Amino acid sequence: MFKKYLINGLILLPFIWLSTGIYLSNDSDKTMVIMILISITTSLITFGIKEIKKNIINNRFIWLLLVIFSYMLFSYFYHGVSSREIRALIASLLLLITFPHQLLNKITLSILTVIGSITGLIVVIYFSIILNLGRNGFPVNAIPFSTITATYLIFSIVLLLHCNNLKTQIIMLLMVLINISSLILSETRGTLLAGFIAIIFILLKTLHFNKINLKIIATSVVIITGMFFILKQPIEQRIEQTAIEYHKIEAGNLTSSIGLRFQLWDSVPMLMKDDILLGVGNNIRSEIDNLYKKNDISQSLYDLQPTHLHNQYLDKIVKNGVLGFILFMFLLLLPFVLSKKTGALYEQLTLGIIIIFSIASLTDVPFNHGQTLFIYLLFIGIFNMFSLNNKKIK
Template identity: 30%
Template sequence: MLLSGAAAFVYFGLTHLIRGDDFSFSRTLITCLAYIGLVPWKRFSQKHIYYVFVISSIFCGLNAGYEYVVMDIKRVGIATNPIPYALYCSLLALVSIHLAITSNDRLLKGLAVLGAVMACCALLLTDVRGVILFFPFVAVFLAMKSIDATPRKIVAIVVIASLSVVCSYAVFKTKIDQRIARTLHEVELVEQGKVRTSIGIRFALWQFGMETIKDDVLLGIGDEKLEQGIKDLPNHRVSKQPHLHSQYLDTLARFGVVGLLLLTAFIVSSLLTITDNKKLLWNVSPLRASIVLMIVVAATTDVPFHHTHMVYLFTVLVGVLIMIEGRDEERNSDSLR
């Protein structure tokens, strides 16, 4: 992960120096890599790190509740943006779900259950369709990979997941029904050729992106040209958008195939490890795999790495998990000697 991250930093940093592309991603990435590489993680208790994760999940819910109830904001996440905030909540919810299933510490397990509930409530209050739709499937995948998947346990997971979805719908019925009705209305407008809705704007941006990619497939056209091209689009609501609302299309248009391959390598490298014999092997833990899967599916309709706080969360969270899991593997190998 450090090597692929460094390679991404060099490439995206060069595009900043050569043609003036935005430096935010590169700056944030190298800061996170330095943080992971230089902090003496062995001096931190594994349990304390887990407590930080679950408390963060709880505060996601508290923050969302404060915005929704006290500030009367009906789509929470105003501090950043509801869409990346939804992904932020979903990743912390996945961590809490994993700890609720696997932890033997009763206090940590209880806080993890609370953290999962709070983060999921915050997720629903963001009203972000894509992340909310994908999350239950990723959560079920995580649960099945975190246990010995016997037929009885698989059925239990499916039943618990189904009950959770039903209960969530019952609690947030009005909000969910309104969102479903609005989505159906947007689809009808798109079918009529009107692209002023959220779905229509995305379709228009994706179409423009696919045409723009052809201008420079290898290295992309850069930030300035892409953003100017979006501003020149005739639809006023489309022209106000800062990106293409798809990480894959946006990265291809800005940085070409080279940029997309480096970004993909950085994401996937969190599931790889280099052995003492310098061999590259898959080292897929259920939690890290679920986090990567959530990022990958969310990136179809959003640009997670356009938001620096998401770069911080993904890089540091996955990096710390790698350090913790590596510590467990060392202990296990020592006990076998």
């Protein structure tokens, strides 16, 4: 029995890291590669090539990743792309090819959700409240941090709606509250909005499956409302800051956080005009320099020296061209189509992650950060694998 748990633990090591160590360092995605190598080695020793054959033949998400990886590899040599993206993509691809998906079942996912939720709350309380460093003091950038937290929020709400045991329901309800608290304390507007939009869609989807528990929903609404009253000070501070930035923009001052984003987005047609098909790759800073020399952008935008455009859709089309943008849209849309074969639980989990990342992509670049890219590729990839059995999992 101990041997079985040890083997399963080693195979699940990347997902354990995604619920613990991923929060603790800006380079935690590099350590993730080591975890993946350990998992792959253990899977091959235990199952041989049986899982590889099954996964490659049946999993269309893996096929998509192979196409994306081929294009990214070409782009890497053509004009350069982020090595962090390449590393996360190839590591995720290899893990998905070898991973025995049945290990990441409902019980395992519940345990990982509890660990990931509590770890996230501990980190945000320690750095934001105890050390009083604010969101800039997090070991991981606050926006990727909150995207991970929002993902665990989705897991907890979906698992809450799909469990019948009262004890498990109470635990998952606590995880919902913990993740909402972490999101509020991280002071990230985009991911907080994304989390609540995702929850609304999931509840509507649950109504479609006729599985909704009105007592749980009513209790959740009451407690979540109470949490907002408890945490109203950081919420009010963020709203006030947003209002100040809005009034600055109205007065023509575009040097605030939102104003600089507007300037970046306005520069997109100028940045992409010389290579619409393939993009400019990692040359975005030199392109910004060229625009500044021509007086096409402001001093404030030039001083920012951006490495990305604070919008994943625009960032993709500028850096990777129209071809890269099309592949990116497939990465967002194909998993939802494939999830139709996985049943209510995994379809809602997939839908939730896609909504979180789609909305977060409006003001950030979650697919550029190694931590959040791993979260998306691995969980989406594994959830999609449950369709391999060709039976509904509810």
